[in-house]
Amino acid sequence: MKIGIIGSGNVGGTLGSRWAQAGHQIVFSSRSPDSDAMKALIGEAGPNARAATARDAAAASDVILVATPWPSTREALTGLGDLSGKILIDATNPLLPDLSGLAVGTTTSAGEQVAQWAPGAKVVKAFNTVGSNIMANASFGDHPVVLFYCGDDAGAKQTVHELARELGFDPHDAGPLTQARLLEPFALLWISLALVQGYGREIAFQFLRR
Amino acid sequence: MKIGIIGSGNVGGTLGSRWAQAGHQIVFSSRSPDSDAMKALIGEAGPNARAATARDAAAASDVILVATPWPSTREALTGLGDLSGKILIDATNPLLPDLSGLAVGTTTSAGEQVAQWAPGAKVVKAFNTVGSNIMANASFGDHPVVLFYCGDDAGAKQTVHELARELGFDPHDAGPLTQARLLEPFALLWISLALVQGYGREIAFQFLRR
Numbered sequence: 341m342k343i344g345i346i347g348s349g350n351v352g353g354t355l356g357s358r359w360a361q362a363g364h365q366i367v368f369s370s371r372s373p374d375s376d377a378m379k380a381l382i383g384e385a386g387p388n389a390r391a392a393t394a395r396d397a398a399a400a401s402d403v404i405l406v407a408t409p410w411p412s413t414r415e416a417l418t419g420l421g422d423l424s425g426k427i428l429i430d431a432t433n434p435l436l437p438d439l440s441g442l443a444v445g446t447t448t449s450a451g452e453q454v455a456q457w458a459p460g461a462k463v464v465k466a467f468n469t470v471g472s473n474i475m476a477n478a479s480f481g482d483h484p485v486v487l488f489y490c491g492d493d494a495g496a497k498q499t500v501h502e503l504a505r506e507l508g509f510d511p512h513d514a515g516p517l518t519q520a521r522l523l524e525p526f527a528l529l530w531i532s533l534a535l536v537q538g539y540g541r542e543i544a545f546q547f548l549r550r
Numbered sequence: 551m552k553i554g555i556i557g558s559g560n561v562g563g564t565l566g567s568r569w570a571q572a573g574h575q576i577v578f579s580s581r582s583p584d585s586d587a588m589k590a591l592i593g594e595a596g597p598n599a600r601a602a603t604a605r606d607a608a609a610a611s612d613v614i615l616v617a618t619p620w621p622s623t624r625e626a627l628t629g630l631g632d633l634s635g636k637i638l639i640d641a642t643n644p645l646l647p648d649l650s651g652l653a654v655g656t657t658t659s660a661g662e663q664v665a666q667w668a669p670g671a672k673v674v675k676a677f678n679t680v681g682s683n684i685m686a687n688a689s690f691g692d693h694p695v696v697l698f699y700c701g702d703d704a705g706a707k708q709t710v711h712e713l714a715r716e717l718g719f720d721p722h723d724a725g726p727l728t729q730a731r732l733l734e735p736f737a738l739l740w741i742s743l744a745l746v747q748g749y750g751r752e753i754a755f756q757f758l759r760r
Contacts, residue, residue, distance in 0.1 A: 440728070441656060441657065441728075442656055445655060445656035446651060446652055446656045447651065480758040480760050481760075483758050512749075513747065514739065514742070514743065514747065515742060515743075515746065515747045518650070518651075519742065521651060521735070522736075522738055522742065523739070525731070525732045525735035526732075526735065526736055526739055528732055529698075529724065529729075529736060532724070532725060532729065532732065533722075533724065536725065537723065537725045539722075539759070542759060542760045543757065543758065543759050544758045545696075545755045545757060545758065546693065546755065546756040547753065547755060548690040548693050548695065548753065548754045548755065548756055549749070549752060549753050550690050550691075
């Protein structure tokens with residue numbers, strides 16, 4: 341699969357590298373495509389990865405992962421060109437800078453705003469609920485780590501399901517894109533436990549059924 | 551411990567019965583204290599349980615569990631009399647009737663509103679994130695079920711921690727009461743997966759650390 345990464349920081353860099361190593365064709369983009377950090381990322385990701393502008397990364401890909409800081413997300417998306425029919429994975433969280441809450445929520449969500457800013461794209465909210473360290477290594481012994489996603493296009497969700505499964509997650513469909521209103525606070529729960537409440541980043545959730 | 555139950559429906563009834571069976575003194579209250587349903591609940595809970603008015607249940611108890619439907623919560627609390635120094639466990643969720651979202655959120659929470667309506671009480675948000683079927687039986691084989699709580703009084707949280715542990719949960723402190731802004735959407739995630747997305751009610755989460 342051809343996957344464009346918009347925002348190649350901790351989350352975008354980790355996911356892109358692992359997908360490249362799994363055999364997908366990855367185009368990383370950032371505001372500094374010639375930086376040393378980008379060269380290091382390409383080196384780590386291996387021969388299936390290259391760097392480009394965000395617009396070129398989007399144009400070259402069937403699947404676009406958006407992993408930008410929330411304040412720069414709108415500008416990043418509106419610069420991508422025509423997204424009609426593309427699968428867009430929204431991994432953003434609209435965090436307030438002090439992690440005290442969400443900048444968007446309850447009656448809307450970052451996922452829904454992303455969909456408005458990416459007309460025609462098949463938006464799936466995913467990869468926003470755990471830290472990049474868990475994306476790098478989802479193994480907790482015998483315990484599969486749940487990864488929820490939501491969106492309004494069944495085929496796009498199936499693609500995201502497979503991409504999560506390839507990284508060792510236990511992916512589950514949380515419903516339509518409006519469920520991002522729940523997955524974004526769920527992400528902030530992880531973030532605040534990890535970074536504020538003293539649990540540290542090596543935490544995750546298993547989804548139990550009986 | 552003397553525990554008053556405000557709102558003796560599925561959640562309040564289940565928790566009160568199990569705590570009564572564990573040896574605590576339980577006073578159930580509802581708007582119909584002489585109903586057949588209340589008599590059946592007292593019969594199930596056994597000799598450690600009795601029924602009273604909400605005001606009497608609160609006055610007789612050190613710990614008060616609030617498990618009312620959200621629209622009747624304010625009236626229920628303001629009728630309880632002096633709550634100074636009481637531990638108040640808020641198990642409510644401000645659900646919209648069609649489960650499409652929360653009536654309160656992002657910049658406040660039901661937990662914080664409950665604290666405003668219960669001046670002097672030590673409010674702990676807890677027992678709102680799983681269904682009453684999980685409270686009745688938290689066993690998923692070898693997998694402990696996480697139960698998050700949050701509040702601003704360390705002693706009150708320790709009491710709630712023990713009450714959850716006695717029911718077989720793996721209790722964890724999610725931080726101050728403002729974290730109810732995250733635990734309430736987490737509850738709606740459980741509810742929507744169980745009731746809307748087709749997973750059914752026999753679901754829960756294990757908190758993993760490594």
